[in-house]
Amino acid sequence: MFMAMPAQAQLLKWGVKGGVNMTKIDWDGGYKGNKDNSTGFFIGPMAEFTIPIVGLGVDGALLFSQRGKDEVKQTGLEVPVNLKYTIGLGSLLGIYVAAGPDFFFDFKKKDYVDRKKAQVALNLGAGVKLLKHLQVGVTYQLPMGDSFTWKNAGDAIGAKNKTWQVSAAYLF
Known part of the structure; x- marks a missing residue:
C-alpha cells in the first residue's frame, strides 16, 4: 500500500540537467508578427538541497540555454532557482x-533586435523523481518583462518569450 509522505533523501545532491525549450513570442501592442512555436535546448550542472522527512528543498542550475528562432534567437546562461516540495510515494517514486x-x-x-542582456x-x-536519481519535469516560464525589442518595424515593438521546458536530470 502506498502512503503519501514527504520524500526522504540526502541533504545535498549534484547532477546534470538538460531538456527542450518550446518558446512562443508574445508581441506587445497587438502586433501580429511571427508567433510560431520554436524549439531550443538547455543543458548544465544542477544542485538540489532537501530537508529530510519534510520534503521541502531548493534546486538551482547553471544552464547553457537556447530559445527562439531566426532573428530573435536567444542564446545565454540561464540560472533557475526553485523552491521545491516533494511527496514520496514509496521509496522509488516521488512527485514534486x-x-x-x-x-x-x-x-x-x-x-x-535589442535583446535584454538580463531577464527575469x-x-x-x-x-516526478524516479529511482532516487532521475527527475523528469515540465516547467512554464512567465517573463517579468520584455525579452527583446524589435526595431525593424518602424516603431520599437516589445515582445516576451513565453517558454515551456521539458527536462530530465540525473543526480549523483
Missing part, C-alpha cells in the same frame, strides 16, 4: 511541484 525565479543572461546582440521570469513546474 516547484516555483521560483529564473535569471537569463543573453550572449548575443544584433542591430535591429517566474518558473512554475512539476514532475
Whole structure:
C-alpha cells in the first residue's frame, strides 16, 4: 500500500540537467508578427538541497540555454532557482511541484533586435523523481518583462518569450 509522505533523501545532491525549450513570442501592442512555436535546448550542472522527512528543498542550475528562432534567437546562461516540495510515494517514486525565479543572461546582440542582456521570469513546474536519481519535469516560464525589442518595424515593438521546458536530470 502506498502512503503519501514527504520524500526522504540526502541533504545535498549534484547532477546534470538538460531538456527542450518550446518558446512562443508574445508581441506587445497587438502586433501580429511571427508567433510560431520554436524549439531550443538547455543543458548544465544542477544542485538540489532537501530537508529530510519534510520534503521541502531548493534546486538551482547553471544552464547553457537556447530559445527562439531566426532573428530573435536567444542564446545565454540561464540560472533557475526553485523552491521545491516533494511527496514520496514509496521509496522509488516521488512527485514534486516547484516555483521560483529564473535569471537569463543573453550572449548575443544584433542591430535591429535589442535583446535584454538580463531577464527575469517566474518558473512554475512539476514532475516526478524516479529511482532516487532521475527527475523528469515540465516547467512554464512567465517573463517579468520584455525579452527583446524589435526595431525593424518602424516603431520599437516589445515582445516576451513565453517558454515551456521539458527536462530530465540525473543526480549523483
